[in-house]
Amino acid sequence: MTLSLAQRVTLANKPLGFNALVVERTSRCNARCAICYQGSSPQGKVQKGKKSANDAKDLSPELIRRALLEGSRLDSLNKRFHLAGGEAFLDAELCLELFAYAQSLGYYDITTTTNGFWAKSPDKARILTRRMREAGVTNIELSTDHWHAPFVQPTTINNCLRACLEAGISVNLRLLATHEHTHAATLATLDPYLLNHTTRITCGPVFAVGRATEQLSTEEFFRRGAEGRCFAVLNLAIVPNGNVFPCCAGMDHTDGLLFGNIAEQHLAEIVHNINHSPLFRVVSYAGVSRFLQPLQHLGYPMKTSEEYGNMCDLCSTIFSNRQMVADLSRYNSQLEAEQVRMAIEYLQQSSAA
Ligand code: SF4
Numbered sequence: 001m002t003l004s005l006a007q008r009v010t011l012a013n014k015p016l017g018f019n020a021l022v023v024e025r026t027s028r029c030n031a032r033c034a035i036c037y038q039g040s041s042p043q044g045k046v047q048k049g050k051k052s053a054n055d056a057k058d059l060s061p062e063l064i065r066r067a068l069l070e071g072s073r074l075d076s077l078n079k080r081f082h083l084a085g086g087e088a089f090l091d092a093e094l095c096l097e098l099f100a101y102a103q104s105l106g107y108y109d110i111t112t113t114t115n116g117f118w119a120k121s122p123d124k125a126r127i128l129t130r131r132m133r134e135a136g137v138t139n140i141e142l143s144t145d146h147w148h149a150p151f152v153q154p155t156t157i158n159n160c161l162r163a164c165l166e167a168g169i170s171v172n173l174r175l176l177a178t179h180e181h182t183h184a185a186t187l188a189t190l191d192p193y194l195l196n197h198t199t200r201i202t203c204g205p206v207f208a209v210g211r212a213t214e215q216l217s218t219e220e221f222f223r224r225g226a227e228g229r230c231f232a233v234l235n236l237a238i239v240p241n242g243n244v245f246p247c248c249a250g251m252d253h254t255d256g257l258l259f260g261n262i263a264e265q266h267l268a269e270i271v272h273n274i275n276h277s278p279l280f281r282v283v284s285y286a287g288v289s290r291f292l293q294p295l296q297h298l299g300y301p302m303k304t305s306e307e308y309g310n311m312c313d314l315c316s317t318i319f320s321n322r323q324m325v326a327d328l329s330r331y332n333s334q335l336e337a338e339q340v341r342m343a344i345e346y347l348q349q350s351s352a353a
């Protein structure tokens with residue numbers, strides 16, 4: 001984290017923007033995929049065989065409506081609403097009600113993530129997707145791959161793709177893979193005609209986060225390294241216990257650095273806290289890999305940057321450890337104070353010369 005003072009000044013003044021308001025309403029899901037980064041299951045979040053007391057409840061509809069209303073007034077938030085879970089469609093009627101409310105507030109891009117379990121028959125799929133479109137839904141992110149397939153069959157995914165096509169809802173088919181279980185193998189189970197008419201197919205690797213770390217062997221993961229910055233891909237993400245995070249890519253399932261809870265604070269106040277977090281500004285603008293050297297210096301046995309799956313893998317590792325975050329925070333403030341002291345000394349010497 002050897003940022004110069006000039007870099008720190010730039011970091012401190014650039015306001016953060018968010019691409020969407022993401023609501024992870026529940027940690028419950030009809031499935032229990034081995035790669036679930038959230039650790040979802042029919043009983044809620046389960047990790048290392050234990051149920052998480054912190055995420056036991058679903059986020060209440062009243063709080064979601066309040067967040068939508070407050071979000072609609074935030075200049076730094078793009079007017080996109082994304083509803084996710086767990087599996088949000090365990091309560092489809094509530095989803096429809098929230099989509100319609102978002103539409104009435106002026107959100108113009110209304111999207112959702114689902115595993116498509118509700119499309120069990122062509123008729124059921126048609127009825128729900130038609131109602132979704134009427135409620136303002138523009139796109140669904142449909143998750144399927146080797147680990148989803150035991151819970152949601154390819155025929156159900158085909159029903160979902162066909163119904164979305166008919167209803168005018170675009171689909172982003174989201175596939176994950178490891179060295180052993182490839183994207184091509186999943187695609188081969190789906191209807192080629194429907195695949196040809198799918199708006200987008202996003203193929204990504206399974207990363208070593210959440211339940212995947214417990215259920216997959218380390219050799220199975222692809223590794224991209226921890227370099228990168230995320231300021232352009234941030235979302236305001238609200239998790240089931242009401243905590244608000246600046247992304248939904250891993251940090252949202254940590255508790256080392258909290259910014260606020262929607263049940264206790266206004267969204268604008270939480271955005272202010274995110275914007276003024278020195279550690280988060282380093283993560284978003286300079287990259288989380290900046291923390292590796294200081295953490296090694298502080299005595300933590302960190303891996304090299306190349307050994308992490310990606311930046312979010314390293315980020316989740318750091319921000320899941322409260323002690324690590326506290327040490328890093330102290331180190332960062334001391335370094336900054338020292339740099340300011342040196343800059344003042346330099347200016348005094350220059351003006352005296
Ligand atoms: S369907 Fe999605 S939310 Fe549910 S267990 Fe699988 S990965 Fe997790």
Ligand code: SF4
Nearest residue numbers: 230247250251312315
């Ligand atoms: S690096 Fe961290 S904050 Fe940035 S997108 Fe990944 S998990 Fe989120």
